[in-house]
Structures are given as structure tokens and as C-alpha cells.
Amino acid sequence: MRYATDHVTVTVPATAGNLGPGFDSLGMAMGVTDEVEVWALGSPRVEIEIEGEGAETLPRDETHLIVRAIRAASDAVGVPHTGLRIVARNSIPHGKGLGSSAAAVVAGIAAVRGLLAEPEVLDNEAMLRLATEFEGHPDNAAPAIWGGATVAWLDHEGAHAVPLDVAQGIETAVLIPRAVLPTKEARAVLPEKVPHHDAAFNVGRAALLVAALSGHPERLWAATEDRLHQGYRASVMPSAAAMIEYLRERGLPAVVSGAGPSVLVIGTALAAGGLVTGTPGWAEGIGGDSWSCVHTAGSVPGVSVAR
Known part of the structure; x- marks a missing residue:
């Protein structure tokens, strides 16, 4: 296996995992993207430039998540490690439940796919299995790869996913607070066991959500x-x-986006309800926070690579 080029540009979307009841399985791509340029160098050095989110905090060496994903993907297909120059232009908020870490991992793996002379060896399923080894769960990586909405699951072979046919007219709006919450902290408060009736409730709601997304938006709440x-x-x-309480009291299907603290609304004609891209005045101060909004109409494409 060898590289056919020494430069690629990768674009990868933000994602919302869970979508409410579909814990660690359902996910959806959002209308915010990161762009990553990767050069394979003849020397062993690693150079990283970061613009936007994480510019002040992310590492600029082998420990960077994109570099680690590139190394793992290279090992998986048998390509020797090279030096790297990476320019990351980050728009996906960090620590807000919008899949920023999954986007970085998918971007790194996709970069290797784009560099390869035989990119088909890293098809979507192979990319998902590799990404899930980093993430531990596939609900963010799957829509980052396929785009749109996806159902993902794990078995003895690793992670798998199928895209959903989302009906026309269904839109999303993500409300993003100033507050940050690390995923590890959000998972730490979850109990090891839940009551059987709660598990049964979620099975029914997750199945209903697939139906609602595919053509029954009146059931989204x-x-x-x-x-x-x-x-x-x-x-x-x-x-x-x-x-979430404020929005659901007004009939809007609102959920935590991934591990939070962003809030996702899935519905129709959301702009008419004030869910438009920007800083909606009505949201100011709810929960003691300030909020920005990203409204997306139509399906968001998954990761793309340009040579």
C-alpha cells in the first residue's frame, strides 16, 4: 500500500449523538464543519497550525487527535508513517456535545483514505470501526462519515451503521450555550443500571424516532x-x-445534543419559531446562560476529501 498524493483537504461536519432516546446509536450531522489540510512530508517532523476552536488549548505534536487517527489508519492499511503538516480550521465548538472529537478522528482517517492510491481499502465501514476504537461508541462517527442521520451499533466485528432516509422538510437547530461540559463528566453521572420500564420506554421511543424522521414529523415530540x-x-x-424544558413546553422536540450541554431541536418550519442561525434574543438568560443557534435545513453531507 502506498500514497498517491502528498496533500488532501478534508471537510467534516459536526454531529449530534443520541437524538434523545437513541443512546449511543442514533446520530445526525449538523451544519457546522471543520476543514483540515494534511501534507505527508519526507522528513519525520510534525507541524500543526490551528485556527478557531482549540487554537489556544490543543496540542501541536503526535498527541493531537488528528495525528493519532492518521497513525492508526496508516497502521491499519500498512502504510509507513511519514512526517506531517496539518492546518486545522476548526468551527465545531469543543466540549459542547457536537462531536468535535469524532470529527477530528474521522478527519484523520479520511485524510489517509484520500492520500492512498487505493482509497477503497478504507471504506465507510472500515473508517467507522477505526473511529469507534477511539470514541468507544459510534453514534457521532457514523453521521460524520455518512452524513444525514444514521443508526449505528456494535457487535463482535466492531461498529456498523446504516443511513436513514430523512423526510424532506425536517430541519434541525442547535442551541449552543457558553457553558462547557467534558463528555467524561457527562458520562460519569449515568447509573450502571436503569429500571426495566425505563429501558422499555426508550426502546419504543427510539423505534418511533426512526419512523418520525422517515416521514412522520408530527410524532417527533x-x-x-x-x-x-x-x-x-x-x-x-x-x-x-x-x-429543553422551555422548548418542550412550547411543543418543540428538544433534546440534549450528544453529551451536552448544547440542545438540539428536530422539527419542521423551525425558523418560524425563532430558531434561526445567530443569537436569538428570546434565548438570552434561559438557564442562566447565553445561547447561539445554528439552523440547518436539508441533509448535511458527511466527510469529504479533495486531493
């Missing part, structure tokens, strides 16, 4: 109810809990 994680996490993301 009921389909986005959850008893497995959002209630347990309310104590560590009070602003998100307050925003």
Missing part, C-alpha cells in the same frame, strides 16, 4: 422523549435542562 440519560445529566448541565 413524543419520539424524542428519553429516560436513560437526560434526567441523570440535568444536575451537571442545568442550562441545557432549563432550555
Whole structure:
């Protein structure tokens, strides 16, 4: 296996995992993207430039998540490690439940696919299995790869996913607070066991959500109810809990985006309800926080690579 080029540009979307009841399985691509340029160098050095999110905090050496993903993908296909120059232009917020780490991992793996003379060896399924080894769960990586909405699962072979046919007219809006919540902290508050009736409730709602997304948007409010994680996490993301309560009381299908604290709304004609891209005045102060909004109409494409 060898590289056919020494430069690629990767574009990868933000994602929302869970979508309410589909814990660690359902996910959706959002209308915010990171762009990463990667050069394979003849020397062993690693050079990283970061613009936007994480410019002040992310490492600029082999420990950077994109570099680690490139190394893992190179090992998987048997390509020797090279020096790297990476320019990351980050727009996906960090620590907000929008899949920034999954985007970095997918970007690194996709960069290797783009550099290869035989990119088909890193097809979507292979990319997902590699990404899930980093993430531990596939609900963010799957929509980052396929785009749109996806259902993902794990078995003895690793991670798998299938894209969903989302009906025309279904839109998303993500409300992003100033507050940050590390995924590890959000997972730490979840119990090891849940009551059987809560598990049964979520199975029904997750199945209903697939139907709602595929052509029954009038069922989205009921389909986005959850008893497995959002209630347990309310104590560590009070602003998100307050925003979800505010929106659902007004009939809007609102859920925690991934591990939070961003809030995702899935529905139709969302702009008419004030869910437009920008800083909606009505949201100011809800949960004691300030909020920005990203509204997306139509399906968001998954990761793309340009040579």
C-alpha cells in the first residue's frame, strides 16, 4: 500500500449523538464543519497550525487527535508513517456535545483514505470501526462519515451503521450555550443500571424516532422523549435542562445534543419559531446562560476529501 498524493483537504461536519432516546446509536450531522489540510512530508517532523476552536488549548505534536487517527489508519492499511503538516480550521465548538472529537478522528482517517492510491481499502465501514476504537461508541462517527442521520451499533466485528432516509422538510437547530461540559463528566453521572420500564420506554421511543424522521414529523415530540440519560445529566448541565424544558413546553422536540450541554431541536418550519442561525434574543438568560443557534435545513453531507 502506498500514497498517491502528498496533500488532501478534508471537510467534516459536526454531529449530534443520541437524538434523545437513541443512546449511543442514533446520530445526525449538523451544519457546522471543520476543514483540515494534511501534507505527508519526507522528513519525520510534525507541524500543526490551528485556527478557531482549540487554537489556544490543543496540542501541536503526535498527541493531537488528528495525528493519532492518521497513525492508526496508516497502521491499519500498512502504510509507513511519514512526517506531517496539518492546518486545522476548526468551527465545531469543543466540549459542547457536537462531536468535535469524532470529527477530528474521522478527519484523520479520511485524510489517509484520500492520500492512498487505493482509497477503497478504507471504506465507510472500515473508517467507522477505526473511529469507534477511539470514541468507544459510534453514534457521532457514523453521521460524520455518512452524513444525514444514521443508526449505528456494535457487535463482535466492531461498529456498523446504516443511513436513514430523512423526510424532506425536517430541519434541525442547535442551541449552543457558553457553558462547557467534558463528555467524561457527562458520562460519569449515568447509573450502571436503569429500571426495566425505563429501558422499555426508550426502546419504543427510539423505534418511533426512526419512523418520525422517515416521514412522520408530527410524532417527533413524543419520539424524542428519553429516560436513560437526560434526567441523570440535568444536575451537571442545568442550562441545557432549563432550555429543553422551555422548548418542550412550547411543543418543540428538544433534546440534549450528544453529551451536552448544547440542545438540539428536530422539527419542521423551525425558523418560524425563532430558531434561526445567530443569537436569538428570546434565548438570552434561559438557564442562566447565553445561547447561539445554528439552523440547518436539508441533509448535511458527511466527510469529504479533495486531493
